[in-house]
Amino acid sequence: MPGQTRSKSKAKPRPAIEARKDVAAFRESRWKTLDRNSVGLSGADVVKALKVVSDDIYHAGIDEAYIEAPVKDQRNVADAWDLTWVTALSVDLRRRQQTLRKPRAKKPSRRAR
DSSP, X not given: OTXXXXXXXXXXXXXXXXXXXXXXXXHHHHHHHHHHHTTTXXXXXXXXXXXXXXXXXXXXXXXXXXXXXXXXXXHHHHHHHHHHHHHHHHHHHHHXXXXXXXXXXXXXXXXXX
C-alpha cells in the first residue's frame, strides 16, 4: 500500500543455495582427502591411478548413467559426477599409498652348509 513501509526481515536462504553450499563444502573435503591420499606417491603413481579410475568408471557404465539420467538441473549431475570421480580416485590413491607402506616379506636367508 502506498505510504506504508515494509519491515525489513531477513530473507531465508533458498534451499537450492544452501544445498549448493553443502555440496561445495563436501567437494572441498574430498579434495583435501585426495591430497592426503596422494602423499608419498610419485607423479607416475598418480597418473596410473587416474587411468585406472577413468577406465573403471567407463567400464562400469557410470558415465552412461550420468548422460542418460533425466534431470532438471545439469549442475546436480556435474556435482554427482565430480564427487564420484574424486572419491574413486581417492580410494585408488589410498590403496596405492598403503601398498607402498606395507613391509615386504623378507625371503628366508640360506645358510651355507
